[in-house]
Amino acid sequence: MLTFVVRRLLYSIPVLLIASVLVFFFVRETTDPLARLKGSGNRDLTLIQRETHRLGLDKPLTTQYGRWLKDFVRFKWGDSLVSGRRVSTDIRDKLRNTLQLIFWGIVASAIIAIAIGVYSAVRQYSALDYTFTGLSFVGLSMPPFWFGLIAIQLLIFVPKETFHLQHPLLYSVGIHSATNHGTLDYVRHLILPVATLSVQLVAGWSRYQRASMLDVMSADYIRTARAKGVPRRVVLFKHALRNALIPLTTIMAIDIGSLFGGLIITETIFGWPGMGKLFFDAINNGDTNVLLPWLMVTAGFIVVFNLLADLLYGVLDPRIRLA
Amino acid sequence: MKARSREDLSSGRAAAAVGSAALAELAHDHAPIEAGAVAGVEPEARSQWQLFWRRFLRHRLAVVAGGTLILLYLAALFAHQIAPYTLNPNLGDPKVLLQARHGPSLHHWFGTDELGRDQFTRVLFAGRISLVVGLSVALVSTTFGTIVGGLAGYVGGLADNFLMRVTDLVLVVPALAILSIAGKASHGSVVTIVLILSVLFWMPIARVVRGVFLSLKEKEFVEAARASGASGFRIMLRHMLPNSIGPITVNATLVVGLAIIAESTLSFLGFGIQPPTVTWGNMLAQSEGSVGTPTAYLIYFPGLAILITVLAVNYLGDGLRDAFDPQSTR
Numbered sequence: 001m002l003t004f005v006v007r008r009l010l011y012s013i014p015v016l017l018i019a020s021v022l023v024f025f026f027v028r029e030t031t032d033p034l035a036r037l038k039g040s041g042n043r044d045l046t047l048i049q050r051e052t053h054r055l056g057l058d059k060p061l062t063t064q065y066g067r068w069l070k071d072f073v074r075f076k077w078g079d080s081l082v083s084g085r086r087v088s089t090d091i092r093d094k095l096r097n098t099l100q101l102i103f104w105g106i107v108a109s110a111i112i113a114i115a116i117g118v119y120s121a122v123r124q125y126s127a128l129d130y131t132f133t134g135l136s137f138v139g140l141s142m143p144p145f146w147f148g149l150i151a152i153q154l155l156i157f158v159p160k161e162t163f164h165l166q167h168p169l170l171y172s173v174g175i176h177s178a179t180n181h182g183t184l185d186y187v188r189h190l191i192l193p194v195a196t197l198s199v200q201l202v203a204g205w206s207r208y209q210r211a212s213m214l215d216v217m218s219a220d221y222i223r224t225a226r227a228k229g230v231p232r233r234v235v236l237f238k239h240a241l242r243n244a245l246i247p248l249t250t251i252m253a254i255d256i257g258s259l260f261g262g263l264i265i266t267e268t269i270f271g272w273p274g275m276g277k278l279f280f281d282a283i284n285n286g287d288t289n290v291l292l293p294w295l296m297v298t299a300g301f302i303v304v305f306n307l308l309a310d311l312l313y314g315v316l317d318p319r320i321r322l323a
Numbered sequence: 324m325k326a327r328s329r330e331d332l333s334s335g336r337a338a339a340a341v342g343s344a345a346l347a348e349l350a351h352d353h354a355p356i357e358a359g360a361v362a363g364v365e366p367e368a369r370s371q372w373q374l375f376w377r378r379f380l381r382h383r384l385a386v387v388a389g390g391t392l393i394l395l396y397l398a399a400l401f402a403h404q405i406a407p408y409t410l411n412p413n414l415g416d417p418k419v420l421l422q423a424r425h426g427p428s429l430h431h432w433f434g435t436d437e438l439g440r441d442q443f444t445r446v447l448f449a450g451r452i453s454l455v456v457g458l459s460v461a462l463v464s465t466t467f468g469t470i471v472g473g474l475a476g477y478v479g480g481l482a483d484n485f486l487m488r489v490t491d492l493v494l495v496v497p498a499l500a501i502l503s504i505a506g507k508a509s510h511g512s513v514v515t516i517v518l519i520l521s522v523l524f525w526m527p528i529a530r531v532v533r534g535v536f537l538s539l540k541e542k543e544f545v546e547a548a549r550a551s552g553a554s555g556f557r558i559m560l561r562h563m564l565p566n567s568i569g570p571i572t573v574n575a576t577l578v579v580g581l582a583i584i585a586e587s588t589l590s591f592l593g594f595g596i597q598p599p600t601v602t603w604g605n606m607l608a609q610s611e612g613s614v615g616t617p618t619a620y621l622i623y624f625p626g627l628a629i630l631i632t633v634l635a636v637n638y639l640g641d642g643l644r645d646a647f648d649p650q651s652t653r
Binding site for chain 1: 492494496499500503504505588591592593594604614615622623626630638
C-alpha cells in the first residue's frame, strides 16, 4: 500500500512538471500580463518598458519559465497584477470558500445519485425509473449555467412576487448576508450554487449507479444469498449495494476535473468568492500571476483526488491489490 | 437431458430435410427464381443497412429526435425565409424602440429585448451558428480523432504513446479553464472557437477508436487480409474502418451535443463567440441581467433551444448505439 502511494506520487511529479511547461507556455502565449496597462489608454511607453523589464518579460520564455518554476516550488507566487495582494494568500482564502462548495456538491450529488440509481435498478422499467431516465437525459442536455439562471428566476423571484415575501427563500449572491451569519442563512445561500454544480453530476452518476447495480444484482452470489433465505432488503443493501458502489468511485474521481470547470460557471453566476470567481476575474484582467498558480493548484487537486479514488478502490474491493 | 438433445437433433434434421426438399422443388418448378416467389418460402436476406434501419426505427424516441434535428437544421437553413422580422433592425429607430420589452405574444412569439429586437428571429439566426458549430466540431474532431486513434490502435508505438500521454495530461487540468483562456485570446470568431473545441473533443474519440482497432486487429478477417497481402493502409481503410463505423458515429453524434453546450458556456462567460454574431450562448449572456426583472422571459427561449437540440442529439446517439449493436434485441 505504502509503496503504491509513493510510486503514484513519484509518477505524478513528471506529469505535473510537463503540465507546468505546457500551461506556462500556453498562458504566456495567449495572455498578455500588461494588457490592462496597455489598454488603459496609457501611452507612456517608458512605463510599459519599465514594467516589461521589472516582470522579466524581455527575457526568452524558457528563461522566464525556469525562473517562474523556481519561485513556484518555493511558494513565492508573487502578487496579483491587479489587486496587488499576494497570490498565495488569495488562493488560500478562496480555496477555503470553494472547498465548501466542492464538499457539499459531492456529498449531495453522491447521495441523490446513489438513491436514484438503486431505486431505478430495483424497480427497473417502472414509471419512476423511466422518469428518472428522462430527467437524467434532460440534466445532461442542459447547460449548467442555464439551470442556474432558471433556478434563480423560478425559486427566488417567482415565489417572492407571488407570495409578496419580504425576504426571498433562498439567496443567489455570496456566502452570507451582511447582517446575518447564522447556519440557516448559510444554507439558504448554499442551496442554489450546490444544485447548479450537481445537476450534471447527479444525471451522470445516477445512470452509472443504475447500470452497476443491475450488473451486481444479476450475479450468482445474490441469487445464492436469496436462496439461503436472507431477506430481500438485506441482500439489496448489504450484498448488492456495497459492491455496486465500487465502480462509482472511479467515475467520481474522473469527474473532479469537470467539477472545477463547473465551479467557474457556478461561482460566476452566484458571486461566490472562491477559486472559480478568482479564475474568471483573472482571465478578464489578464492576470497571469494568478492564472498560472491557479492552474497548477487545481492540477495538484485533481492528481490527489485520483490517487484517493484509487486507494479507496483498493479498500472497497479487496480483490484489487495495490502494489 | 440426453433424450431432449436427441429430439432437438432429429427435429432439426427434419426441418433441414423439409427445407432442402422445398428448395429443390422450387428450383425444379421455376427455373428462374423470382424474388417474390421465394419470399413465401424463405425469408429474404436483409442487408446490413436494412437491419440497421429496422433496429433504428424501433427506437421511437430516437426517430422523433432525428426528425426534430432535421427540422431544427431546416429552420436554421431557411432562417431568412422563416424569420418574421429582420435580424438587425435600425436600432435608433423609434418604431423599433416602441416594440421594446414586449413579453411573448402573437406578434413576437418569444418577446422582444430592451432594444426592440424580436427574440424569435434572433433565436432562429443564433441557431444557425450554434448548430453549425456543433456539426463542425463533430466533423473536425472525429476526423482527427479517428486518424490518431486508428494509428495508435493498429500501429501502436509512437502514435499510441503520444495519444495516451496527451490524454493523461489533459485529465490533469480542468478543460473549461483551458478553453476559457484560449477563447479569450482568440477574440471569438466562429472558426477559432470551432478549432479550440475540436482540440478538446478529438481525444475521447481517439481513445474509442484505439480500443476498437486494438480488438479488431486480432480478428480472423484482418489476419486473412494480411495473409493475402493487403497493405497496412488498405487493412485499416477497407477492413477495420468500416467495422468501427458504429462507435465512431455514435461518439460523433454525442460530440455535437457536447460542443453546443461547451460553446454556449464559453459564450455565456464571455470567452466564446462575440456579438454581433448571435449564438444561443451569447444571447443568454446578454439577458443574464434580466433575471428577476419583468423581461425575465428572455432567459427561457435560447436555453430551451439548446436543451431541445442537445436532448435530440443525445436520444439520436442512443438510438444509433442500439441500431449499430448486432447483439441488440430491439
